[in-house]
Amino acid sequence: MKLDKLFQSLLLTSAIALLLGTPAKGEKVGEDVRETNKNIPQLSEIELPATSAIMLVQTPTNSPAQGDIIQVTGVQAKPTDKGVEIILQTTGGEQLQITNHSADNNFIADIPNAQLRLPSGEVFTFRSEKPITGITEITVTNLDAKTVRVTVTGEAGLPTVELFDSDEGLIFGFIPAATATQPQPEQPTTETPPETPSAEADEPIELVVTGEQDGYRVPNTSTVTRTDTPLRDIPQSIQIIPQEVLRDQRANITSALLNAPSVRNSAPTNFDALRLRVRGFVSTPTLNGFKESNVRVSNVGSELTGIERIEILQGPNSILFGASSPGGTVNFVTKQPLRDPFYFIEATVGSFNFYRGEVDLSGPLNESKKILYRLNASYRDQEFFTDFSRTTNLVIAPVVSFELGENTNLTIEGTYKTIDQDRYNLGLPAVGTIFPNPNGDIPRTRMTNEGKVGVTAARIEYRLEHKFSENWSLSNAFRYGNLVYDGDGINLGTRLLPDNRTLLRAFEDFDSQYSDYRLMTNIVGRFSTGSIKHQLLFGIDLGRLENSDNFTSRTGAPIDLFNPIYGQPPGAITSRGDTNTLTDELGILVQDQVTIADNLKLLLSGRFDTFTQTNRDFLSDTKTSQSGNAFSPRVGIVYQPIPPISLYANYSRSFEPAIGRAFDGSEFEPTRGTQYEVGVKADLNDSLSTTLAFYDITQSNVLTDDPDNIGFSIQTGEQRSQGIELSVAGEILPGWNIFASYAYNDARVTKDNSIPVGNRVLQTTPHAASLWTTYEIQQGDLQGLGFGLGLFYVGDRTGDTGNTFEVPSYLTTDAAIFYKRNGFRAALNIKNLFDVDYFENAFNRLRVSYGAPFTVQGTISFEF
Incomplete structure (x- = not known):
């Protein structure tokens, strides 16, 4: 079902007013607004086949070419007077197409031609457990390289969903099933929306956003400072060889370190241990930030099984590991x-x-x-x-x-x-x-x-x-x-x-x-x-x-x-x-x-x-x-x-x-x-x-x-x-x-x-x-x-x-x-x-x- 520009404008303006209980910018407070709110269709009221789609378009001039991947650069969860909003932030008001797969208590929507990716380039997943009463979990993740999946699980039944677009991006408004079945009172025009047991307007929501690196660039590491600090904020040369490079090269430890020219592994092919030099000095590696007093204790041979990435910390690192080489350290994560x-x-x-x-x-x-x-x-x-x-x-x-x-x-x-x-x-x-x-x-x-x-x-x-x-x-x-x-x-x-x-x-x-x-x-x-x-x-x-x-x-x-x-x-x-x-x-x-x-x-x-x-x-x-x-x-x-x-x-x-x-x-x-x-x-x-x-x-x-x-x-x-x-x-x-x-x-x-x-x-x-x-x-x-x-x-x-x-x-x-x-x-x-x-x-x-x-x-x- 494709929304034309007029209907989209009405949907956007009115849905914001309904969810927030306040008039949208540019609208008068009064009966006209409330009447418009009554006509907003909800996803639960739209008869959709299992693979139906809704197209939301903010401005045709910003629409990407067919097949382009739209970057969703952030996900936010905001409580409302009746439920919770999930905002998928984009950078230019691009088109997003929604495909519904809801079943039982699970609202499931797939967004094709999209990918979760932070401005830094890191791919991530979003999760919020029990954000409000009646909602068990919300997850937003990359289903594959070009599809984002939004999943919301209700406790008592399928949540009611209101869907609309904004300057921020695509917004999902979720109302728990128990609340959705109750008669909805008409919103007051000049008073604060009534409180409900599901959530307060300023109630904090615990969010879990986990980095899931999916590329050759790694923006963060906790090893260098023992704190989660972006690499760009660390005054040290650091090179990280991620899992994707190791996989694409079919690398073992010796061949993987060829990607770091400041590191020399002088051990020959089929040798049983590493013999590392970093910036010219003999170096002993570390594992998860622990110093390896003997290299063979945890890095036997050349296997990378169970290793997510290799971090090259250039220069002296005694501040982290005590006795260590002045040239640098190779850390396995x-x-x-x-x-x-x-x-x-x-x-x-x-x-x-x-x-x-x-x-x-x-x-x-x-x-x-x-x-x-x-x-x-x-x-x-x-x-x-x-x-x-x-x-x-x-x-x-x-x-x-x-x-x-x-x-x-x-x-x-x-x-x-x-x-x-x-x-x-x-x-x-x-x-x-x-x-x-x-x-x-x-x-x-x-x-x-x-x-x-x-x-x-x-x-x-x-x-x-x-x-x-x-x-x-x-x-x-x-x-x-x-x-x-x-x-x-x-x-x-x-x-x-x-x-x-x-x-x-x-x-x-x-x-x-x-x-x-x-x-x-x-x-x-x-x-x-x-x-x-x-x-x-x-x-x-x-x-x-x-x-x-x-x-x-x-x-x-x-x-x-x-x-x-x-x-x-x-x-x-x-x-x-x-x-x-x-x-x-x-x-x-x-x-x-x-x-x-x-x-x-x-x-x-x-x-x-x-x-x-x-x-x-x-x-x-x-x-x-x-x-x-x-x-x-x-x-x-x-x-x-x-x-x-x-x-x-x-x-x-x-x-x-x-x-x-x-x-x-x-x-x-x-x-x-x-x-x-x-x-x-x-x-x-x-x-x-x-x-x-x-x-x-x-x-x-x-x-x-x-x-x-x-x-x-x-x-x-x-x-x-x-x-x-x-x-x-x-x-x-x-x-x-x-x-x-x-x-x-x-x-x-x-x-x-x-x-x-x-x-x-x-x-x-x-x-x-x-x-x-x-x-x-x-x-x-x-x-x-x-x-x-x-x-x-x-x-x-x-x-x-x-x-x-x-x-x-x-x-x-x-x-x-x-x-x-x-x-x-x-x-x-x-x-x-x-x-x-x-x-x-x-x-x-x-x-x-x-x-x-x-x-x-x-x-x-x-x-x-």
């Missing part, structure tokens, strides 16, 4: 339960006998939706391009959340992971790979390691959040992680003989166990001092890490790189070890986010840390202890000359313990990192943003050889890292996404007694860049068909600390083609499309690792 049922199943097959299956299940466990769950699980069985190598990996990651009260939530999550690896890659000599070898090139499939590794890791974590009031809240989180790491017969090259084909090796068996305890408590409060607003954070962190290492080293059997004979017995024992290390940490932090004006924000924070480490050697029956402390400040400022532009600057410091003693017996002080950073963040449009950063980091108190006492160290070393970072992420046009970055990094030794001053830091490169872009057809017979293209460039890298050789630069190309429709998705991903022969990394002249050749993976998934 896990998936959380969803309120609505969600079921996902996926299967992938690929080159080198790659087989993987994954499930992702979520939803409520009770009718009130106060208990939610999520279960992620995967199993992977794959071989690699290197000889005899094979990995199996099982991951189970459950999460359950409880709404304990109106202001209290508890989330419990865990992870169980196992990994079994046969002959993981430890690299090949530089002679025969990077450099010529008289015997020819060493095949990139060659494997020098004959050992096996088995890892079992478990983690359990809880997060308790409570709001004392609108302005004050408390959060408490605890995590326990346990890991058992067992290596059997690991062979590592120690020397290449003059014949350039015989590699001497060391043989090692080891057994390591880690237990990690972390407790984090935060109190956040908002208050004002005059016109200046404050968001104050007080936090306490406790940590305990216990690790035990037992190993036996032997002389390994030599191997011929061009005619290997495997299975030769090892030689005599060269060393043994049986140690235990216990580290206790305490950190106290205070932070104030100050809003001086709407466009001027200041971040002030400081943290004090103290640690004690006790080492026991059971073979020598000795025990040593060392303690230390450090203060880490951070100061940042953000100025926004216009809303889309944020200019920022920060000063921050970090520390890392330096365990050991000098020749005179004195304990080493922690190494210190100091950074100065300036940058600009810009929203190019509602869904596309960019960040440009300039930084200068100095790491001091670095251990170096004591020139006067051989075998001892002193803390006179220093390293400096300077660079530029540029990143762009988001949607250029509907269906066309981009995720691109460039990093220039000059990391050099500035003071040292053994490494020449001026040398580049090991494994760093001056230039690195990435570009990943996808396009998905938005309409027509080919709607849902998409294409992806990726370019990843890594410049020359230093191959050893002495800078005696370089690992050559490379450029690889990835491609993807995918199709999705109604929850079904099929994809074909190609990595190293042109089969470029390149080197991933080098640890030294005996450990250079080839990159993977042309690889294809096909994936089929169902979401319902």
Whole structure:
């Protein structure tokens, strides 16, 4: 039923008067208005078939072209004298078409060619539980990429609905069934509308709006400040790799981090753990804001099962994590339960006998939706391009959340992971790979390691959040992680003989166990001092890490790189070890986010840390202890000359313990990192943003050889890292996404007694860049068909600390083609499309690792 312009005008003017009980602008108060109100049809009075539609048009000149997606930029709930209004806000008075699907107590309306999207570009859902008596729940969500669904559930029956348009957008007026059946009194003309038991005119309604990221641009994160703060208000360079990029690329951890050029994972293909450098400095990752004392505790291998996104926090972050790298931190964020049922199943097959299956299940466990769950699980069985190598990996990651009260939530999550690896890659000599070898090139499939590794890791974590009031809240989180790491017969090259084909090796068996305890408590409060607003954070962190290492080293059997004979017995024992290390940490932090004006924000924070480490050697029956402390400040400022532009600057410091003693017996002080950073963040449009950063980091108190006492160290070393970072992420046009970055990094030794001053830091490169872009057809017979293209460039890298050789630069190309429709998705991903022969990394002249050749993976998934 299409409303003409005159009827629409009457409907709009009169319905507002009826709902609000006050005359609309431009109308006289009197009988004429009341008479008009009596003639307004309600949806309950209109006979509509199951898929009928009503077209509301504000002004024909603002009507979008057929098929265009209208952005609903906000949803508001307002109580009225008889019920509640739901306003779907649009930006230009665009057309909205309503399709009715009401049944039983549920009013259900679909709005095609529309999408819920904040002005920042983030897709969201809206929910209000029991906003008034007689209404159980109101939800507004994206049914699919181009349809918004409004659902209102009545307690006693189907709510009566009044529908009209306005300058704000489309308005639904809901009256509970019990109220709707009563005779409606004629509205007084000059008096306040009578009160009803259903709602008061100023009654607050509790609203729940949840971000549901559906794009390459992520506008918010809580990790950097431990508060929910938009990225544009944080004086720090931050890059977030969202779930959509990880899915489109079929990424594992190693390939995902190629999207962040300031991050280098120096671990080779099929290695069992990460070896990260950020802005040139070695870095240990974090998980949900918890420091990972040992990377394998929760991020076994390269799996991303249960991971929602990856956050790159550039620069020193000791204010958040205590002891940490001055270059930056890679934080992994896990998936959380969803309120609505969600079921996902996926299967992938690929080159080198790659087989993987994954499930992702979520939803409520009770009718009130106060208990939610999520279960992620995967199993992977794959071989690699290197000889005899094979990995199996099982991951189970459950999460359950409880709404304990109106202001209290508890989330419990865990992870169980196992990994079994046969002959993981430890690299090949530089002679025969990077450099010529008289015997020819060493095949990139060659494997020098004959050992096996088995890892079992478990983690359990809880997060308790409570709001004392609108302005004050408390959060408490605890995590326990346990890991058992067992290596059997690991062979590592120690020397290449003059014949350039015989590699001497060391043989090692080891057994390591880690237990990690972390407790984090935060109190956040908002208050004002005059016109200046404050968001104050007080936090306490406790940590305990216990690790035990037992190993036996032997002389390994030599191997011929061009005619290997495997299975030769090892030689005599060269060393043994049986140690235990216990580290206790305490950190106290205070932070104030100050809003001086709407466009001027200041971040002030400081943290004090103290640690004690006790080492026991059971073979020598000795025990040593060392303690230390450090203060880490951070100061940042953000100025926004216009809303889309944020200019920022920060000063921050970090520390890392330096365990050991000098020749005179004195304990080493922690190494210190100091950074100065300036940058600009810009929203190019509602869904596309960019960040440009300039930084200068100095790491001091670095251990170096004591020139006067051989075998001892002193803390006179220093390293400096300077660079530029540029990143762009988001949607250029509907269906066309981009995720691109460039990093220039000059990391050099500035003071040292053994490494020449001026040398580049090991494994760093001056230039690195990435570009990943996808396009998905938005309409027509080919709607849902998409294409992806990726370019990843890594410049020359230093191959050893002495800078005696370089690992050559490379450029690889990835491609993807995918199709999705109604929850079904099929994809074909190609990595190293042109089969470029390149080197991933080098640890030294005996450990250079080839990159993977042309690889294809096909994936089929169902979401319902």
